[in-house]
Amino acid sequence: MRLLKGALKSTLALVILGSLQPLTCAQHSEPIPYLRVAILPFEGKSVGSEWAWLSKTISGSLAAQFHLAPSLLPVHRTYVYRVATQLANLPAERKALAIASRFKCDFVVYGFFVVEGDKLTITAHLLRPPKDVASETVTGSEKELLSLIDDLTERLLVRMGVELTPLLKGIIRSDPTQSADAFIAFSQAAEVWDEEENPEGDVNEAIRLLQKAISIDPKFYKAWVNLGLAFERKGKLREAQNCYEQAIRCQPSWFPLAHYNLAGIYWKQGDWAKALSECENAIKADPKFARAYLRKGVILAQQKRFRDAIVEFQKALQFEPELAMAYNNLGLAYQSLGNMNEAKAAFQKAIEIDTDDWATAYAHNNLGNLLREQGDYDGAMRQYLLALRRKPDYAVAWVNLGDMHAKRGNFAEAVRCYEEALKLDPNLPKVRERLRDAMKRLK
Structure with a gap:
């Protein structure tokens, strides 16, 4: 049976793989002077x-x-x-x-x-x-x-x-606005749909309410930002970009979110220079904005500027110690260097703080990959199962669990896992090849 070498790693807008200098977890959890x-x-x-x-x-x-x-x-x-x-x-x-x-x-x-x-x-x-x-x-x-x-x-x-x-x-x-009616419409939009708190809410109703807020006050920059987020949710990146640019024209110098979100748009478009510039604009507006440092670090690492990136990851964790995705990034980076102890500590820290279901699932999956690389297949399987317990719709973890079953000769279970993964994400790389190989071994 031919299986793709290596496990599938967690991927997200803020999860990257790169070579970073070793950094202890103690170093990036120093007391915050606030x-x-x-x-x-x-x-x-x-x-x-x-x-x-x-x-x-x-x-x-x-x-x-x-x-x-x-x-x-x-x-x-x-x-x-x-x-x-x-x-x-x-x-x-x-x-x-x-x-x-x-x-x-x-x-x-x-x-x-x-x-x-x-x-x-x-x-x-x-x-x-x-x-x-x-x-x-x-x-x-x-x-x-x-x-x-x-x-x-x-x-x-x-x-x-x-x-x-x-x-x-x-x-x-x-x-952000002098109109109570505009602010109420803006607030009601956040109640029906929120990018973080209620991502499965009624995004169309949120768009209607945000457009109402903007029609009342066209300079309401926070409404422009949230409207951009709603358009992003619907995959309308051009409309989202227009909203963020409009927010920047209206917003005060100390408001960072439009710059931060515009950096995300440029990043998705592959324009790293503009994305990095907008991250820097967000940080200039708000030096305590942890997620801007994290996004900047991701972009720097993708450019293989790893020494600069690690500084940004450190800052992100200083300002937001509960930011589990930052620990995931560090762990993946340590693992790429072969620094397994630091990688393991970072993944375990992400699991320990347990502030984000997806980040925790990613950390279990990534820790499973590390254990798998070290030959601890039982430990790896436990971590993949924990990832799926947290997020049953986590396609990558289903693939990795299938690999572990195939490694043990449990091909029926491997087939089930690969099929489940493909139901969730039909575009996963080389999983159909794995599925075919496992099905052949069943015969």
């Missing part, structure tokens, strides 16, 4: 489902505002929301304490909102572990939502000991 703050989704009290969008709108807006403070480093919302969902049955303060422990936070913000007619009240609790809790409440009309969030941001920053300089206060008050 105050870490997590913001939980706000709970709606005595409000109908039509106000559900306010929950993450408030928390997301606070996180974005806190990020503007030089001394604060908010935990990425996807990690906080994931753990908060797992702890849904806990009382709010206990949930906040658990979040603080999980992410080693200096502060956790949680709270609730009440809508009574046209009156909106938002109450935020600021936890400084283990027990110090302060509260702030703002009240106004629904149309004053943006200014209410600004007021709440400033009060909480003062509570955290952040100096409200004229520059910081000016940026906080520079809202």
